Amino acid sequence: MDASMISPFVSAIQNVFSTMFQLPVEVGEPKIKSGHKSTHDVSGIIGVSGEMTGTIVLSMPSDAASSIVALLAGMEFDVESADFADAVGELVNMISGNAKAEFQRRDVSISCPSVVIGSGHTIAVPSGTPCVMIPCTTDCGEVVLEVALRETEAATTQSSTAAA
Amino acid sequence: MKILLIDDSKTMRNIQKSVLKQLGYTEIEEACDGQDALSKVGAFQPDLCLVDWNMPVMDGLTFVKNFRQNDKNTPLIMVTTEAEKSRVIEAIKAGVNNYVVKPFTPDLLSERITETLAKCSIGS
Numbered sequence: 261m262d263a264s265m266i267s268p269f270v271s272a273i274q275n276v277f278s279t280m281f282q283l284p285v286e287v288g289e290p291k292i293k294s295g296h297k298s299t300h301d302v303s304g305i306i307g308v309s310g311e312m313t314g315t316i317v318l319s320m321p322s323d324a325a326s327s328i329v330a331l332l333a334g335m336e337f338d339v340e341s342a343d344f345a346d347a348v349g350e351l352v353n354m355i356s357g358n359a360k361a362e363f364q365r366r367d368v369s370i371s372c373p374s375v376v377i378g379s380g381h382t383i384a385v386p387s388g389t390p391c392v393m394i395p396c397t398t399d400c401g402e403v404v405l406e407v408a409l410r411e412t413e414a415a416t417t418q419s420s421t422a423a424a
Numbered sequence: 425m426k427i428l429l430i431d432d433s434k435t436m437r438n439i440q441k442s443v444l445k446q447l448g449y450t451e452i453e454e455a456c457d458g459q460d461a462l463s464k465v466g467a468f469q470p471d472l473c474l475v476d477w478n479m480p481v482m483d484g485l486t487f488v489k490n491f492r493q494n495d496k497n498t499p500l501i502m503v504t505t506e507a508e509k510s511r512v513i514e515a516i517k518a519g520v521n522n523y524v525v526k527p528f529t530p531d532l533l534s535e536r537i538t539e540t541l542a543k544c545s546i547g548s
Contacts, residue, residue, distance in 0.1 A: 279527035333435050334442070347435040353478070354526045357505020361525075370505075372432065372480050 266290055266392055268362035269316070269355070269407050273396060276354045281331035288395035296382040299393065299404045300324075302339070303383060304352030307371035312363065314389050314409035316370075318352040322377075324401025331400070339377060349373030355405065366411075386410075425541075426451045428470035430461040430487065431503070432479040436526075440474055440503065443530045447537065458482030462490055470498060472541065477504035477515070485518055492519035499544040501536060503528070 270287050277283040293299075302325040304318040320328065322339050329347040330336045337344040353373045360368050376383070383406075385391050391408035427449055429437045437454050444452055453468045455461035459482040461475070473491070477484040488500055499521045504511075507525045515523060522540040524533055 276527045279529055333438065343434060346433050350433040350435045353433070354505050357478075357507065357526065360505075361507035370478065372478055 265312075265363075265409055266394065266407060268359035269394060269405055271362070272355045272358035273318075273394070273405055275358055276351065277328075277398065280354070281328075283328070283331060283398050283400065286397040288397065290392050290394045293391040293393045293406060296384050298376070298381045298383055299406065301377060301379050302348060303376045303381065304348040305374045305376065305383065306352050306356040308356070308360075308368060308409060309371070310368040311366045311412055312368045312409050313386065313412050314407075315383065315385055316352065316356045316359075316409075317383055317406040318348070318355060319404045319406055320348075321401055321403075324398070324403055327400035328398070328403070345375040345377065348375045425449050425472065426453070426468060426470045428453050428455060428461060428464065428468060428473045430455045430458065430473060430479070430484065431476040432456050433476075436476070436503075440533065443533045444537070446530070447534055458484060458487030458490070461487055465491065465495075472537070473498065473500045474503050474537075475500060475520075477502060477506045477511070485515060488515065488518045488520055497544070499540050501540055503533070 274285045277285045299319040300321045302320045302322055306316045308314050325348060326339060329344055333347050356370045360370055385408035389408045389410045391406050394405040396403045427444055429440050429452060431437050441452055453464055455464050457479040475484040475487055484502060501522045501524060502515045502520045503524045505526045512523050521544060522536050524536050
């Protein structure tokens, strides 16, 4: 995965957080994740298909997630409520959609979001796909955006044809 | 003015509802996907629909195509994370009157709603 796949996500999380609830996001140095264990207790997950395949995960500690959800929804929800999961799903949906728009000339689709809550859960990514963790600092706490994407054969064939 | 909000996220419907209430629109119905919306348009008779694209059961584009078979006039605004130019063109060809990309500010959504209603000559 090259840097051109990561930078759209950096812009996207900053754009979504600042536009929807005026929360600045300071982005740290991205690094490769090892293992499948979730970084934090709350994971908003989007699947990617088409000329790119993989997953995008917004991983947040419960406290940070509660504060961020309260900013987005304008009210506090119990972490185990459906409303809380819905808000986390909408956040990762907006971040993924925003980043996807930067993948020019690639036909990529995103799934509806899924949300997993609980300590120590695991999120499997397709084998051979590296997962890049983008650490983010906000006034609500630390959150991590995890991007595990690779180009599919369709994309590779198309770019070889275009180059020929 | 009757407005139908179609989005699978209750959070997003609530955000849109609060913008609509600030604009003075209170007659609001909600649907969680395209199929749910199609089942409600007959009884509710909306004057405006705000419709998401990516939803389970029936997506927003399919809803727009179905809705436009029987109703060519009611304004439809697509409110979605799908920001690519090709998607915007696809939605307009299907029959949407305006397009808002998520994330949006309340001001932007208000502006698009007002603009769409003015363009389609529907007063409040």
